[in-house]
Amino acid sequence: MSTTHSLTVLKLGGSLITHKDQRETVDWNSLDRACATIGTFLGDLPDEHRLIIVHGGGSFGHHNAAEHGVSSTEGSTDARALTAIHHAMGELNGAVLGGLHDHGIDALPVRPLSVAAQDGPLQFPTASVEAMLDEGFVPVTHGDVVVDDRKGGTILSGDDIVVSLARTLGADRVGLCSTVPGVLDDDDAVISQVDTYDDVASVLGGSDATDVTGGMAHKVRQLLALDAAAAIFALDDLSQFLEHGTAGTVISGHDEER
Numbered sequence: 487m488s489t490t491h492s493l494t495v496l497k498l499g500g501s502l503i504t505h506k507d508q509r510e511t512v513d514w515n516s517l518d519r520a521c522a523t524i525g526t527f528l529g530d531l532p533d534e535h536r537l538i539i540v541h542g543g544g545s546f547g548h549h550n551a552a553e554h555g556v557s558s559t560e561g562s563t564d565a566r567a568l569t570a571i572h573h574a575m576g577e578l579n580g581a582v583l584g585g586l587h588d589h590g591i592d593a594l595p596v597r598p599l600s601v602a603a604q605d606g607p608l609q610f611p612t613a614s615v616e617a618m619l620d621e622g623f624v625p626v627t628h629g630d631v632v633v634d635d636r637k638g639g640t641i642l643s644g645d646d647i648v649v650s651l652a653r654t655l656g657a658d659r660v661g662l663c664s665t666v667p668g669v670l671d672d673d674d675a676v677i678s679q680v681d682t683y684d685d686v687a688s689v690l691g692g693s694d695a696t697d698v699t700g701g702m703a704h705k706v707r708q709l710l711a712l713d714a715a716a717a718i719f720a721l722d723d724l725s726q727f728l729e730h731g732t733a734g735t736v737i738s739g740h741d742e743e744r
């Protein structure tokens with residue numbers, strides 16, 4: 487990718503763009519708000535900014551994966567089951583692409599099952615993503631089922647893709663837009679800055695709804711290991727993040743999980 491561009495990797499959380507407790511139900515209102523905000527941001531910018539969007543599974547991927555007993559660690563060799571999970575994620579990807587197109591964003595799909603593999607570490611070739619960025623498109627990829635060395639297919643989370651793409655492509659900014667305004671302390675106040683995992687170890691728990699790829703703790707650990715400035719924030723702060731690169735909880739420093 488051309489180095490004169492600045493690159494943002496933005497994840498739209500599955501719980502944000504779907505109703506997580508209702509099977510395969512898009513939250514059209516939140517999706518449209520997110521797409522409108524992104525459209526305004528890109529429309530206001532000169533051409534040098536590049537954006538990759540990654541979305542999670544919400545009530546599409548996670549219900550399907552749990553039903554077939556597939557997770558990030560538990561694989562399956564049942565091709566029909568793996569295809570069903572991938573197909574559900576394709577439906578959601580189609581909804582996200584449609585929302586982005588409605589707001590004038592030149593978004594194109596990147597389907598991980600067809601390009602990525604788990605061979606110990608994640609292998610996510612980026613030639614197609616880079617070519618899209620160079621041509622001014624917005625690649626839109628997502629958590630998916632991927633083939634995993636000696637396990638059949640397992641679940642690859644959107645968070646892992648965010649981290650992999652941000653590293654490989656040298657992203658300048660990474661944002662996770664979620665239903666929560668950041669990492670919350672015991673009084674539900676947003677922790678504005680996290681430099682090491684120890685800062686938040688006592689307050690982080692698991693996700694409430696069905697989620698086969700881990701909750702906030704995993705996100706924070708992964709973001710801490712990145713070079714790029716990262717932030718976790720809610721939809722109300724998406725515009726602030728896109729414009730300034732900081733919102734909600736800002737995560738910096740090199741901690742665990744490299």
Ligand code: IP8
Pocket residue numbers: 500541542543544547548551571575628629630631641642643644645698699
């Ligand atoms: O919601 C998981 O992606 P995530 C995708 O980013 C599937 O963890 C297929 C469950």
